[in-house]
Amino acid sequence: MRKSDRHQLVKMMIKEEKLGTQKEIQDRLEAQGIYVTQTTLSRDLREIGLTKVKKGGQTYYVLAHETEEIDLIEFLARHIQSVARAEFSLVFRTGLGEATVLANIVDGTPDSRILGTVAGANTLLVICRDQAAAGEIEGQISALM
Structure with a gap:
């Protein structure tokens, strides 16, 4: 099967089911005879632009561009475990595999205070315009966590 397919x-x-883990998605693919490694699936989810939302006590994947207009700060506060600042950069700790998904959201949400992101498996580095912007964002997120 081609990657695009x-x-x-x-x-x-x-869109049809509320799938909350990569394993659930992988199982559904395998049920249709499509076998992918966890690494390939992770990359696919990042490329597709999936993010997790929490609604009604349930966490599941949605297409990032199909979510309601989100307030970036509130969204981050709900999805990160901790925040730390170093000069003009913010370091967010996330659940394993969630940093790249959050990076897609941050990169796709216009906020002039943010220049860009770099993501690992559970760490998201957000590079801000300057120290003041980083401090402002850190304060807003910390107040909501």
Whole structure:
């Protein structure tokens, strides 16, 4: 199966079901005879632009561009475990595998205080315009956590 076809199939699955883990998505793919490694699936989800939302006590994937207009600060406060600042940079700790998904959201949300992101497995580095912007964002997020 071509990668683009697999991406379309994953999009269809998450629109039809509230899938909350990569394992659930991987199991659904395997049920259709499509076998991918966890690394490939992780990359697919990042490329597709999936994010997790929490509604009604349930956490599940949605397409980032299909979520309601989000307040970036509130969204980050709900999805990160901790925040630390170093000069003009913010370091967010997330659940394993969630940093890249959050990076997609931050990069896709216009906020002139943020220049860009770098993500690992559970760490998201947000590079801010200056120290004042980083301090402002850190304060807003900390107040909501």
